[in-house]
Structure formats: C-alpha cells, structure tokens
Amino acid sequence: xTDASISGAPKPPAAQVSLFQRSQQVQxxxxxxxxxxxxxxxxxxxxxxxxxxxxxxxFSRGLPALWQYQAEIEIYYDPxxxxxxxxxxTAEEIEGVSLRSGFEQGIFAVSLERTLENAGIDIEGxxxxxxxxxxxxxxxxxxxENGSAIIQSADSPTDxxxxxxxxxxxxxAANTALDGEDPAAAVEALTAAxxxxxxxxFEAAAAEVASIAATAEGExxxxxxxALSATGYQQGLFDAxxxxxxxxxxxQGDLLAIxxxxxxxxxxxxxxxxxxxxxxxxxxxxxxxxxxxxxxxGELSGVGQAQMPPGFDIGQLALVDAMRDAGIIDRNxxxxxxxxxxxxxxxxxxxxxxxxxxxxxxLVVLVFSLLFGVAASIYLEEFAPKNKLTDFIEINIxxxxxxxxIVFGILGAAILFTLGGLGFGNSIRGTALLxxxxxxxMTLPTIVIATRAALKAVxxxxxxxxxxxxxxxxxxxxxxxxxxxxxxxxxxxxIGIAQALGETAPLLLIGLSxxxxxxxxxxxxxxxxxxxxxxxxxxVFLLAQNEDATVREGLAQSAIIVMLLLLFALNFxxxxxxxxxxxxx
Amino acid sequence: MSHLKxxxxxxxxxxxxxxxxxVAQTRTNVQVAGSSTVLPYATIVAEAFGAETDFATxxxxxxxxxxxxxLLCEGVGEGTIDVANSSSLMSDSEREACMAAGVTPVEIRFxxxxxxxxxxxxxxxxxxxxxxxxxxxxxxxxxxxxMVANPNSSWAEVNADLPDQPINAFIPGTNHGTRxxxxxxxxxxGCEETGAMQSMMDMGMDEDAAEEACLTLRTDGASVDIEGxxxxxxxxxxxxxxxxxxxxxxxxxxNTDRLQVATMSGVTPSxxxxxxxxxxxxxxxxxxxxxxxxxxIPGLQEYVAFFVSDEMAGPGGPLSEYGLVPDPExxxxxxxxxxxxM
Numbered sequence: 001x002t003d004a005s006i007s008g009a010p011k012p013p014a015a016q017v018s019l020f021q022r023s024q025q026v027q028x029x030x031x032x033x034x035x036x037x038x039x040x041x042x043x044x045x046x047x048x049x050x051x052x053x054x055x056x057x058x059f060s061r062g063l064p065a066l067w068q069y070q071a072e073i074e075i076y077y078d079p080x081x082x083x084x085x086x087x088x089x090t091a092e093e094i095e096g097v098s099l100r101s102g103f104e105q106g107i108f109a110v111s112l113e114r115t116l117e118n119a120g121i122d123i124e125g126x127x128x129x130x131x132x133x134x135x136x137x138x139x140x141x142x143x144x145e146n147g148s149a150i151i152q153s154a155d156s157p158t159d160x161x162x163x164x165x166x167x168x169x170x171x172x173a174a175n176t177a178l179d180g181e182d183p184a185a186a187v188e189a190l191t192a193a194x195x196x197x198x199x200x201x202f203e204a205a206a207a208e209v210a211s212i213a214a215t216a217e218g219e220x221x222x223x224x225x226x227a228l229s230a231t232g233y234q235q236g237l238f239d240a241x242x243x244x245x246x247x248x249x250x251x252q253g254d255l256l257a258i259x260x261x262x263x264x265x266x267x268x269x270x271x272x273x274x275x276x277x278x279x280x281x282x283x284x285x286x287x288x289x290x291x292x293x294x295x296x297x298g299e300l301s302g303v304g305q306a307q308m309p310p311g312f313d314i315g316q317l318a319l320v321d322a323m324r325d326a327g328i329i330d331r332n333x334x335x336x337x338x339x340x341x342x343x344x345x346x347x348x349x350x351x352x353x354x355x356x357x358x359x360x361x362x363l364v365v366l367v368f369s370l371l372f373g374v375a376a377s378i379y380l381e382e383f384a385p386k387n388k389l390t391d392f393i394e395i396n397i398x399x400x401x402x403x404x405x406i407v408f409g410i411l412g413a414a415i416l417f418t419l420g421g422l423g424f425g426n427s428i429r430g431t432a433l434l435x436x437x438x439x440x441x442m443t444l445p446t447i448v449i450a451t452r453a454a455l456k457a458v459x460x461x462x463x464x465x466x467x468x469x470x471x472x473x474x475x476x477x478x479x480x481x482x483x484x485x486x487x488x489x490x491x492x493x494x495i496g497i498a499q500a501l502g503e504t505a506p507l508l509l510i511g512l513s514x515x516x517x518x519x520x521x522x523x524x525x526x527x528x529x530x531x532x533x534x535x536x537x538x539x540v541f542l543l544a545q546n547e548d549a550t551v552r553e554g555l556a557q558s559a560i561i562v563m564l565l566l567l568f569a570l571n572f573x574x575x576x577x578x579x580x581x582x583x584x585x
Numbered sequence: 586m587s588h589l590k591x592x593x594x595x596x597x598x599x600x601x602x603x604x605x606x607x608v609a610q611t612r613t614n615v616q617v618a619g620s621s622t623v624l625p626y627a628t629i630v631a632e633a634f635g636a637e638t639d640f641a642t643x644x645x646x647x648x649x650x651x652x653x654x655x656l657l658c659e660g661v662g663e664g665t666i667d668v669a670n671s672s673s674l675m676s677d678s679e680r681e682a683c684m685a686a687g688v689t690p691v692e693i694r695f696x697x698x699x700x701x702x703x704x705x706x707x708x709x710x711x712x713x714x715x716x717x718x719x720x721x722x723x724x725x726x727x728x729x730x731x732m733v734a735n736p737n738s739s740w741a742e743v744n745a746d747l748p749d750q751p752i753n754a755f756i757p758g759t760n761h762g763t764r765x766x767x768x769x770x771x772x773x774x775g776c777e778e779t780g781a782m783q784s785m786m787d788m789g790m791d792e793d794a795a796e797e798a799c800l801t802l803r804t805d806g807a808s809v810d811i812e813g814x815x816x817x818x819x820x821x822x823x824x825x826x827x828x829x830x831x832x833x834x835x836x837x838x839x840n841t842d843r844l845q846v847a848t849m850s851g852v853t854p855s856x857x858x859x860x861x862x863x864x865x866x867x868x869x870x871x872x873x874x875x876x877x878x879x880x881x882i883p884g885l886q887e888y889v890a891f892f893v894s895d896e897m898a899g900p901g902g903p904l905s906e907y908g909l910v911p912d913p914e915x916x917x918x919x920x921x922x923x924x925x926x927m
Contacts, residue, residue: 098637098896099633099636099637100633100637100896100902100903101896264636265636291839300842305706305841305842305845306706306707306842306843307842308841308842309842310838310839310840310841310842311838311839311841343628343632344625344626344628344629344632345629345632429664430644430646508648511646513646513647514644514645514646515624515628515631515645515646515647516628516631516632516635516642516643516644516645517614517616517631517641517642517643517644517645518644519642532614532644544816545814545816546625546816547625547815547816547835547836547839547840548839549839549840549842549843552816
C-alpha cells in the first residue's frame with residue numbers, strides 16, 4: 001500500500017491466484033494426466049477384448065466338440081457273412097473275413113438296418129417320403145399347381161419322373177424353337193409341350209403354355225419366349241424329376257454312411273474269441289459320422305446346399321431324423337478323445353499318444369535342463385572367476401534365450417544326422433527322447449537365467465555366516481544357498497517347461513509330426529522314450545488342417561483347450577510355489 | 586530338498602541310459618513321408634492297414650513331395666524311410682541322385698486328384714475356360730502386336746458371360762505340386778487356345794520365351810499365391826467372398842456347405858468326369874517305394890499291395906470316398922506290385 005502511495009500510480013492488479021481455481025497450466029497438466037489414464041484404461045480394455053475373443057473362439061468351438069453323437073445299434077453276427085460255406089464255424093474262417101467288406105459293409109450295415117426296423121422305422125418309406133416332399137416343394141415353387149395330388153396318385157415315382165422329364169424336354173424343345181425363326185414350328189412345339197404337361201396332370205400349366213402358343217401366333221416369338229421363360233416350368237420339372245428318381249434309389253450304403261464303424265476290429269476279435277456269438281446279437285455304441293455333427297446340433301438346417309452336411313442328401317437326413325426320434329442317437333461325452341490316437345476320421349480322432357508324448361518330452365526336459373541348467377548356474381555364480389571369459393559366456397547364454405525355436409529344430413536334425421553316422425540309425429528319430437533333448441536345449445537358457453537370479457538374490461550374509469562357522473564353499477552352496485534359492489529355480493523351470501510344451505517348429509523337423517504310427521507309449525523305464533511319439537502342438541496342427549470343418553473348427557480347439565489347461569496348471573503351480581516358499585530379506 | 590532332487594535326477598539319468606541301450610532294434614513298422622496333399626489319404630490307408638492286418642501301423646509324416654523324395658534317396662538301411670508320397674513326378678536328376686545313393690525308387694501310381702475352381706456358395710456361379718484364366722491372371726498379354734500389362738480387373742472384362750466381380754484368385758503357391766498342373770493344364774492351354782502364344786511367337790519370341798511369358802502371372806494383387814494348404818485357401822475365401830480359389834476335388838467335396846464349384850470348358854468336375862478324362866485339370870498321385878527295402882522291412886510289401894488293392898483304391902473304396910479319383914489302370918499297377926515281391 002505504501003509503495004502505491006509513494007509512486008502514486010495504481011498497482012496493476014495481482015494475478016488472482018485461488019487455491020480453488022486452477023490456472024490454465026495446471027488444467028493442461030491435469031488434462032494430460034487424465035488422457036494418459038484413459039489411454040491406459042483403453043489399452044487394457046483392448047487387450048481384454050482380444051483375450052476374450054480368443055478364449056471365446058476357442059471355448060465356444062472346442063467345448064461342444066467334446067460331446068459326440070453316437071448310435072446304439074444291435075450288432076447281429078450274421079451267419080450268412082461269417083460262415084458263408086455253411087459248415088462248422090472256425091476262428092480262422094472269421095479272421096479271414098475282411099474288416100471293410102465283411103464287417104463294415106456287411107455286419108454293421110445289416111445290423112444298422114435291423115436296428116432301425118426293430119425301432120419301427122420304415123427305411124425306404126422315410127427316404128422316399130423325404131424326396132417326394134422335396135419334389136412337391138419344387139413343383140409348388142415353380143408354379144406347377146396340383147403337384148402333390150399328382151405325386152400322391154402316381155404308382156411309382158420313377159415312372160412319374162420319366163413323365164416329368166418328357167414334359168421338361170418338350171418345354172426345352174419349345175424354348176429352342178422360340179429362339180429360332182419359324183413361327184409354325186414354335187407353335188407346334190408349344191402345343192406339344194402343352195399336351196405333355198396335360199398328360200402329366202398339370203392342367204393349369206398346360207393352359208398357360210397353350211396361351212403362350214397363342215401369343216407366339218399373335219404377338220410374335222420374342223414375347224412368347226419371354227412369357228415361357230418367366231414360368232420356370234422347365235427347370236421345375238427337371239428338378240422334380242431328379243428328386244423323384246432318388247425316391248426309389250435307397251441303397252444300404254446310404255444308411256451305412258451315417259455311422260462310422262470304428263469298432264469293427266473289436267467286434268471281429270470278440271466273435272473270434274467267442275464263436276457262440278455267430279447268429280446272436282450284442283449291443284454296441286458306434287459314433288455317428290462327424291460330418292453330421294453340425295446337422296444334429298442344429299448348426300446346419302439341412303435345407304438348401306449351403307445348409308446340407310457335405311456328402312449327405314435329404315434322404316439320409318430323413319433317416320437321421322427318424323433315428324433321433326426313435327432314440328437310437330444320443331449325445332455322450334467324448335472320453336475316447338483323451339485315449340484314442342489321431343485319425344483322419346474325426347469321429348474317432350483323439351490325442352492320447354500326443355498327450356503322452358508331450359508328457360514324456362517334458363520329463364526329459366525337466367531332467368536334462370534342470371540338471372545341466374542348475375549345475376551351470378551354480379558354477380557360474382558361485383565358483384567361476386569373474387573374467388572376460390565368463391562375461392562372454394554370460395552374454396551368450398542371454399543370446400541363446402532369444403534364438404528362434406526353429407533353429408533348435410535344425411540343430412536337432414543335425415544331432416540326428418551325426419547319430420546316424422555313428423551307427424545309431426534313425427531309430428531315435430521321432431522319439432520323445434530326441435524331442436525332449438531338443439526342447440531342453442531351448443529351455444536351458446531360461447533356466448540358467450532364472451537360477452542365477454535366484455542364487456544372486458540369496459543375501460551374502462547367509463554365505464558369510466556359513467563360511468564363518470567353518471563350512472566349506474561346497475557345503476555353503478549346497479546346504480544353505482541352494483535350498484534358499486530353490487523356489488526361484490523351480491518357478492523358472494516351470495515357466496521354461498510351459499514354454500517348451502507349446503513349441504511346434506523344432507518338432508516338425510525331427511519326426512514328431514507324424515499322423516499315424518504312434519500309439520500309447522509304454523513306461524519311460526521300459527523303452528517308452530524310444531518309441532515313435534506324437535506331440536500336442538503337432539496334433540493340433542494336423543487337426544486344424546483336416547478337410548472336415550467339424551474337426552478343423554471343433555476338435556482342434558478341444559485339443560487347444562487341453563493344452564491351455566495344462567499350461568494354466570503349470571503356471572498356477574509356479575505361482576503357488578513362489579507364494580509358499582519365497583523368502584524376503 | 587536337494588536329496589530328493591538328486592535322487593530323482595539320478596533315477597532319470599539311469600532310465601535314459603537304459604533306454605539308449607535299447608537302440609539298434611530292428612524296425613518293425615513301415616515309414617512313410619512326403620506330399621501334404623497325399624498325407625490325409627495315406628493316413629487313412631495306414632490306419633486301415635494297421636486295423637486290417639497284424640502288422641504295426643505305418644508311420645506317416647508330411648513334409649512335402651520333394652522333401653519326401655529327398656529323404657527316400659538318402660540311402661538304404663533301417664534309418665531311412667521306405668515310401669515317399671508324391672503329388673509330382675520324380676525328375677531325372679533326382680532319380681540319378683537316388684541311384685547314386687544305391688536306392689532304386691519304384692513309382693506306383695494309385696489315383697488322380699482333380700483340381701477344381703470354387704467360390705463362395707452365396708456368390709454367383711462361374712463357368713470357366715482355360716482362356717478366361719489366362720486372360721485373368723497373365724502378367725502381360727499380347728495386344729496389337731505388343732505386350733501390354735494385363736488390363737483386366739474384373740471377370741466380366743475377361744469374358745462377358747462371367748459375373749462382374751473383381752478378379753481375386755487364390756492359387757496354389759510355387760511350393761505345391763498343384764501349381765504345376767494349374768500352369769500346364771489351365772494357363773498354358775488357355776494361352777495356346779486364345780492364340781496369344783502364337784502372336785507372341787509372331788512378335789519374335791522363341792517357343793521357350795513365349796511359354797515363359799504365358800506362365801508369368803500378374804503380381805498386382807489380383808492373384809494371390811497360397812503357400813499353405815486348402816484350409817488356408819478357404820480361410821481367404823471367407824474373408825474375400827468375391828474370390829475364386831483353387832482346391833482339390835476331395836477338399837471341395839468335404840466342404841460343399843461353403844463352396845460352389847465352377848465348370849471348366851462346360852464340364853463339372855466329379856470323380857466320373859475326371860476318370861473319363863472329360864474334365865481337363867487333374868494330376869496323378871503316386872508314391873515311390875524303395876526296392877531295396879522290399880522283403881527286408883516287415884509289412885512293406887503288404888502295405889504297398891494294400892495301398893493299391895481294389896478294396897482301398899478301387900471304385901467305391903476309401904479312395905473315392907475321400908474324393909480322389911481311382912486309376913482306370915489300377916489292375917496293371919496291382920500286377921506290377923505283385924511281380925515286385927518276387
């Protein structure tokens with residue numbers, strides 16, 4: 001105030017600074033902070049959305065595929081097939097019966113027919129009904145009235161198909177004539193077509209074509225051509241004729257295609273071991289053809305080509321419906337998926353050997369990489385002198401952790417080549433032992449890095465105290481440091497193994513991506529490590545390439561779910577170990 | 586803790602050593618590798634062979650036709666494979682290398698694979714001729730006495746009868762045996778039929794150069810090479826519904842709910858039209874068996890005979906059920922196989 005009175009000039013008003021009012025600068029800062037927060041939240045949301053989409057696409061396809069449709073059929077051990085010469089039945093005679101033509105196309109086909117008949121299903125009638133329904137629908141949509149009455153009153157669908165075909169041909173001839181120049185010929189052809197339609201029973205359509213003939217005389221050929229094309233009679237008749245021809249065309253093979261005779265070998269073995277079964281029956285569950293899964297689950301409606309399960313027609317779908325209504329088809333959990341071997345046929349494909357192969361490889365990885373990894377780390381961390389050489393080794397271990405996995409596959413192939421040169425042959429190719437060794441090489445750096453970090457985290461006071469009471473260096477390390485570092489080492493190991501479990505690329509090069517020939521492995525102590533093995537990721541690869549959409553977009557995801565669960569379990573174990581044993585100083 | 590760990594480790598090491606000692610057993614299964622096109626069917630045969638006979642199920646692996654042939658020609662002995670599946674024929678140089686390694690490969694043709702052109706089932710249908718494909722995919726076409734970059738961007742520009750859709754072709758990559766058939770039976774035929782090849786030669790190119798010009802496909806994105814298998818082609822069609830893809834007949838038949846097939850020169854592809862030769866685009870499928878291993882590897886002779894038996898490869902058998910085309914001269918092949926064992 002005094003200053004002001006001295007200078008005499010009014011003091012410029014001081015900036016109104018209020019604690020409650022934010023200056024522009026502060027506002028901007030707050031805005032930036034808020035923007036960063038929102039960006040962070042957006043990033044996390046995006047990640048969660050992607051994760052959600054991924055999990056949804058896997059689980060929504062993979063979980064339903066773990067349930068399978070099965071037919072319960074009564075196997076009839078038909079003496080006409082098993083004992084065709086009519087004499088005494090012998091085991092050798094039955095063993096000589098072919099599984100495909102004798103059992104699948106014989107025993108199973110006959111048994112399926114019998115099962116349907118016993119359930120009160122009229123097989124031929126069902127098929128014919130479906131096709132006649134189809135033909136009626138075609139006639140209706142082509143504007144050919146009275147179609148259903150004509151089909152009802154016909155003696156045989158095949159004869160009717162012929163009649164429709166003739167009418168269609170007459171219409172086609174008329175169409176051709178209308179494209180020509182000769183009005184008389186066109187009128188004649190149209191009249192003939194009208195008569196053929198009348199003969200087939202389509203009075204209204206016959207009248208229509210007759211009126212087109214009048215048009216041809218009056219307004220010219222072009223107008224008549226347009227009028228005739230607008231009717232769609234010709235295509236309708238041909239399509240209806242095709243459908244009607246199918247009505248009589250039921251064959252045993254159409255019915256057999258509905259199931260997959262997966263257990264034909266078991267059935268043969270059973271009757272070989274028990275000859276009394278010949279002429280008798282037993283109940284068996286057989287899987288329904290995998291292509292029908294999407295129809296049975298309602299995903300495909302069976303109407304129109306785009307909704308038809310590939311390889312099936314409406315006659316067969318009518319049989320499937322009848323079987324379902326009769327309670328022959330039921331839906332069960334697919335336990336066999338976890339024990340069966342991979343098969344090109346999705347109805348019986350499984351991941352049994354692959355699960356075992358992966359488990360054995362992980363066992364080998366555990367032994368090799370833990371042993372060598374921990375040994376190397378202890379040496380490097382506790383005993384090795386700190387010099388340029390150990391620095392160099394350290395850098396290269398870190399580098400090795402970043403080497404792409406396919407490189408290890410090539411390395412594995414090179415090991416194989418060397419062993420081949422040493423006379424081991426290729427008998428190690430494709431075994432869990434080789435796969436495990438290659439994956440161990442890949443896992444080693446991860447474990448070495450984790451182990452060294454765990455050893456470093458043990459405070460020097462522990463070592464000093466141990467040395468101080470007279471323990472040797474080796475005693476210090478093994479009695480005090482290592483046990484304290486163990487939780488960290490285990491966590492690193494588990495994460496390394498989880499990573500190795502999902503590795504595909506190296507396995508493709510060393511013979512573990514086989515589609516057949518790998519069975520359930522025997523115990524690792526009796527040579528199971530040296531049997532041809534499969535692995536989970538390569539079987540997922542095979543499943544995802546299957547030509548059948550149900551396998552590609554169902555079973556492949558089921559196998560992925562199994563793998564994900566294993567990985568989650570391993571990671572969960574790692575977290576539990578860390579929580580349980582971790583010590584902080 | 587450490588005691589437990591050391592004892593498990595010790596047990597495991599002993600186990601590994603014990604297991605390694607068991608190496609050098611005699612191999613009791615047939616080993617097969619090769620073409621990924623043949624792989625699914627070879628898997629079906631191997632599974633059936635394992636179920637039908639008392640021999641061990643053969644080990645079947647993919648890897649590709651040329652990899653399979655290379656593995657076959659590595660040499661003779663239990664450590665090498667017995668059969669190489671192949672969707673293309675062995676070249677003379679490969680055969681020489683094979684003989685040099687002491688391997689006599691015997692070629693056995695077991696059927697045909699039709700190559701079909703299919704598009705999304707909800708789109709318009711196509712009726713192609715080889716000429717359409719040549720004009721759609723060639724990098725440069727002769728016009729008024731000079732080679733000009735292919736100006737066609739829609740199928741309707743290529744041929745007024747085709748739907749007015751942009752050209753988006755998904756064709757097999759150069760790593761596929763199918764590619765060769767596509768080039769030889771479609772593009773080259775189209776190039777010759779349209780007279781384009783003749784006009785190129787009139788421009789002064791020699792025959793080889795003209796052929797090469799015929800087979801050089803555009804790289805402006807209208808034609809996409811698919812290096813993976815048919816499932817990848819299908820995935821591409823799903824994301825580009827206006828596209829046209831090249832598939833095997835078997836794959837198409839298993840996916841008729843998504844694909845519609847195009848006719849070629851008016852012929853619809855089917856096992857019948859392919860076996861009669863009416864449908865022009867097909868290729869033989871074969872495998873090469875190592876003569877030296879016959880009678881040495883248990884089950885090899887039987888596997889080969891089983892593969893070409895009427896029950897598997899004949900009409901109505903699993904081969905045609907899968908969507909491949911039976912070989913009309915199967916009887917001659919069977920005769921040859923039965924002679925081979927002598």
